[in-house]
Amino acid sequence: MAVGPIEELEKTFLQYVKKIKTYEEALALIYWDLRTGAPKKGVEQRAEVIGVLSGEVFAMQTSKEMGELIERLMPYKGNLSEVTAKTLEECKKQYERSKKIPPADYEAYTVLVSKAESVWEEAKAKADFNLFRPYLEQIVGYKKKFVQYWGYDGNPYNTLLDLYEPGITVDVLDKVFQQVKEAIVPLVHKINASKEKPRTDFLFKTFPKEKQKAFTLKILEQMGFDFNAGRLDETVHPFATCINQGDVRITTRYDEKDWRVDVFGVMHEGGHALYEQHISKGLSGTPLAEGASMGIHESQSLFYENIIGRSYAFWKKNYALLKQYASGQFDDVPLGEFYRAVNEAKPSLIRIEADMLTYSLHIMVRYEIEKALFNDEISVKDLPVIWNEKYGEYLGVRPQNDGEGVLQDVHWAGGDFGYFPSYALGMMYAAQFKQAMLKDLPDFDGLVAKGDLQPIREWLTEHVHRFGKMKKPAEILRDATGEELNAQYLIDYLTEKFTDVYRLQ
Template sequence: MQADAAYEDLIRRSREASLLASCSSLLGWDEQTYMPTGGVEHRSRQMALLAGLHHEKATDPIIGELLEQLDGTPLVQDADSPAAVNIRELKRNYQRLTRLPRSLVEEMARTVSISQQEWITARSKADYAHFQPWLERIVALKQREAECLGDGTADYDALLDEYEPGAKSAEIAVLFDALRTDLVPLVRAIAESPIKPNVAILRGEFPVDRQRIFGELVAGALGFDFSKGRLDTTAHPFCSGIGPGDCRITTRFHHDQFADALFGIMHEVGHGLYEQGLDPAHFGTPMGESVSLGIHESQSRLWENAVGRSRPFWSHFLPIAQRFFPESFPNVSLDEFHLAINRVEPSLIRVEADEVTYNLHILVRFELERELLSGQLTAADLPEAWNRKYAEYLGIRPSNNAEGCLQDIHWSAGLFGYFPTYTLGNIFAAQLFAQANTDLGNLDNLLGQGNFAPLLAWLRERVHLQGQRYRSSRLVEVVTGSPLNHAPLVQSLKQKYEPLYRI
């Protein structure tokens, strides 16, 4: 078979596998939004079947033969060309998947489909004992998966590689330690500042129907295309890119809080903009997929924090918010509001944490899941280990497990190796936003005018349309001219928070 014909066959098979995966994504979205709880068992069987079919299709020996035929051909000579990128990444994916037996893939899909519902029940009752046996099953399955993917040991890096290709946990630990060292003095200085935000202005009566309309208004202004996406509610906000023209984002509303749902929407919009910015012509191939979860998270954190918590953004949107909620926002000044949404205070809930302390939440999870996978920590001992680390890193202890180790859905979904991508996303976001500010001029002026199109266009060209051309750290270096560095994140935080808290 000629190289061109082999490549065409390879891409056809890749797209078929992606279509199957998109069916699983749609069922997963439905399970977290509208599916009745009585459908859990049936849904678990559906998910297991689809996972098995996808695995079978993605590991067909013919794919291995096609990849061998394409090795060394002119199609791979230019390493950054779309064909070379697709061949490289499909080979990596094929080698990874062929190490996993179909029975394990199906068992994992079946287990996590049920365990996510059991997590919802356990979290609602703060009943860790209800969830513990499910976590034990998932840890055992992830250990088996890591053994298959690695060198026969339960190596955390084998799981991390799924979300952040090429990353090594030892290197991440060094990066995170350096970030923590630089953040601790800033957190301490803010805590000692006499400036205290009036967060009471963010509480009151905020009718959910108006919150939804306002949130959709903001999402649309940022560039989220509602003709190709939708917003729904769920227990834990997420974004699902089903495929070209179909991106689902979710949030959770509280009638007595303004910021939680809105910033949840802006966070998921960042993910959604990335999904909507992928090249549909490359759907089903690596050139039409996101680089990594760290880069994906960089988009959500950039829009949520660098844009959404900025003073210029609210100079435009605060008057609009006051018209939506006149009873709750009377006579609130821009300075008062800006300080309130940038309150820095150690808290228990990760998704509600401020920018400055957020990464400490990630460190807790990163360290604990490595210990769970290695066997250093048992599921039975997780709550106390969690509480101990929160006391050490944030100076607070959960009063119950719902605000402790049950607060995140990730482990119930089998997402081990996922958490460090959040802090990597913050680091990537700071570097990208700084470069966008340089390339586009003063972004503050654009944000203050409610003009977000130039920033989105810049991200589309530099990040979204690049697909998987580069690994995440290489992509950031290509875009910014600088290697991965935590310093821009620390600098951006100091530039914002030192004036706010007069330190």
């Protein structure tokens, strides 16, 4: 059977793309290993391996060969399989994004960012923004330059948002964040004023690590995590990583004085992992075998951590089991009281310690600052003051110093502007998915209370997981829920939950 020249070209292209993926797989394993127990004396040399392999990935993504393959295949895009066509688009986007930055700028930026992270660490430890400020100014400078190279539509900040959440814009975010702010800020104030605070002392008794682990494994099993296609390990800053589609690893940290770190952390990372484990195998070996976006990914982790993991139904099923593994700390605590405790909401200074109610407000602070920076409305030097003002306004708390204020996150030191909104979008998406899911699975709570999470996981696979990057985030949302992004679902969800937990009526 004769094979036409296009078929040959397509084959060459897919092989080339697959080769890039094999390098990325080796890198993913190296990163996992570094974060789960690689001996420290081997780390410096391992960094060189990362350098060489990452260099090869970048070289392949931007090679003359890649450029030619894209150029020669583009005219035939309509004749290619859908997977190849989308892969081609992804590669083109990546190729052009890299090619538009002059190599000298890119190199200088890379060096800058690699230095900035350790300066940020020091600045944070010393709570001294001025230490970090010159680096941040340069990073913002480069990012503004990059936006010019890349071009933008409507608002310069859109180009940065698109890096993490393809298709999302300032227009959309302004609208939904405004809506959330208007509903949540008053709710937070009511909660602060409420006399019906949940009792939480019993959460912080000693819960031995091995027992936590045994309980956590039961929960992962209930979630349908496939242990033949993944594993659970310990680390300092927990994460999930897809090494390949049959090998999705999650990690956790055990705090013997706060079992929630492990249990809700694992449900969160497990949600990420279920996504990766259920992306269609037909996308394997292409850049499409990944989550659609940061925000969609976060919607899956938050769905399991919050919508399932912090629901009354979930603990109706699992509280007795938890008690079996714990050493008596919950013996005198009725389920209702326990449920309220794991849903405690309290305005705080630190984003990563925030509860689900106030979390969006932390994100809005960052969003508004980033947007203003990239529209030249504020300067880096003003950030500490603006930060503290916004925390006061939205959360009613004020950092004592920059270490617990503007310096708390690593993202800016890494040049990751446009990233934060995805976290908040994740919870909006999750609430919207939940609402749509209820049409197909009206007895959602009943399923959770039985520990029968399979139909829920199947619904998510059917509507979200399997598509990988074949669809844009907005497309997934629209096809799964029948409408555009609608923050009202999150607002309703939070209002209902916290009205109940804090007995606001």
